[in-house]
Amino acid sequence: MKALRQLVLSLAVLAGGLYIWITYVPAARPLLERAGLLDLLGVEAAQNDAAGQGRSGRPSRGVAAVITETVGEMVGEDRITAIGDGRARRSVTVRSNAVGVITDLSLAAGGYVESGAVIVKLQNEEETIALEQARIQLEDARAEEVRIKRLQASGATTEVRLRETELALRSAELAVRQAEFDLSQRQIAAPISGWVGIIDLEEGDRVNAQDVLVTLTDRSEILIDFRVPERAVRNIKVGQAFEVTPLGVSDESLTGKISAIDSVVDRASRTLLVQGRVANDADMLRAGMAFSVNLTFPGDTLLAIAPLAVQWSSDGPFVWVVRDNKAVRVTVDIVQRNSGEVLVAAEGLSAGDQVVTEGVQTLREGAEVKVAPPDQSASVARDSQ
Known part of the structure; x- marks a missing residue:
């Protein structure tokens, strides 16, 4: 009998503790619901709703207080990152x-x-002497031309002799030009x-x-050759800006412009060769350096939600949407993450909907919720713990 009384007393204490836990701990009900014990215990969803307001004046534990944010719209971005090789704007090998x-x-x-x-x-001593000789011969040819023309005027010479003199003068002029050219070399x-x-x-x-004497490099601009996937062919254009970071100077971000686009997609890699230009005013860049190139293209219009609204389950990401003061679970597909918002695609979610960002710990499908003002976010956070 003593053992039976102890057993009954233990069960009573356990039942009382379970009742207090279910009544005053918000996280208990979702946990028991997932375990399938609510129906077994005979606990109805509206049990706490009838309790009314607590002593603090806040809504009863059956109505979850939440903070929400409005779903917006934003144009997504297609980002491409590639590694490019830099080369000088011009490079000339000077030979002898x-x-x-x-x-x-x-x-x-x-x-x-x-x-x-x-x-x-x-x-150039030999070439200098040759030039002087050619000039002397030119002076002699000019003098001979003058003399023959005088004789030809008096009829003392023939047309053939005059022609020969003119040819000799022309040859002397060409010899001077050749000597000047040889000297210039x-x-x-x-x-x-x-x-x-x-x-x-x-x-x-x-x-x-x-023989190679020296290589001269004009690095006032650096040309960067890189490849982009073929999906970018319809969006990429000459003159389009891109961000570039030298791999050796990772904290330096520069802006360049696309200067040329190849006309053929490589069949092996399914990529397109693109050339860009980056100003090198600070003379920081060198030919042969490797660069990280980032291109951004505008994409489709997507739904933008606050990062805190995204929850995870074994089935993937989802959000809680408030409709008619009740929580509705909507599965989403994350398309892009930004610093201030997450771009998603989802059926059953549209711009203007209210998604829960705080107070999600106690929510379940169809649970009644009360949207609290943003200035009560700290209170909501305490209640949800």
Whole structure:
């Protein structure tokens, strides 16, 4: 009998504790409902609703107080990230025009030269002498032409002799031009303005024709070659801006513009080659650097909701929508996450609906809710715990 009385007393204490837990702990009812124990215990959904207002003046535990935000609309973005290779706007390899010994080298490794500046001079004594000889022969040919024309005026010479003199004068003029050209080949000028790379030349070195002297690089702009997936073909355009970050300087973000688009999609990778330009005013970038390129294209119009409204279950993300003062669960598909909103697609959800952002812990399908003003969000948070 003593054991029976102890058993009855224990069951009474357990039942009382269970009743208090169900009545005053908001999270108890959803937990028991998911476990399928509400019907077993005979607890009706409206049990707490009849309790009315509590001593604090807030709604009873059967009506959940929540904070909501309005569902908006926003145009989604299609973002593409690619790795591109940089190269200089122009790069010219300067070669020797002739065979000879370097007598003057106006270059410094890493220096800058202007277009047209003489950077290398070769020994030119032989060419200088040849030019002087050609000029002497030209003066002699001119004098002979004057003499023959005087004789021809007096009838002392023939037309054939005059023709020969004119041809000799023309040949002498061409010989002077050839000598001047040969002399000009003994000095090499910079074809573009640009920066000098590492050089391995010294005055006194002998070079042959077509030997590489130096490489000049115009890096006032950096060209970036990168590839985009074929889905971007309809959206990408010349002149479109993009963000670019040097991989070696990850905290530096620059803006470039697309300058050229290839006409063929690569069959193997299903990508399209694109070229962009980035200004290098600070001379921070170099040819050969790798870049992270970010392109953004406008997409479809999607529903925008607050990040706090998104809840998760074993079936995926969902939100609680307040309709007729009751909670309705709506499954959503997350399309894009931004810092201030989440873009979703969902059936049964439209712009202007109210989604619950605070007080979601006690909600269940069809539960009555009361939307509290935003300034009571702290109170709602305490009640939902």
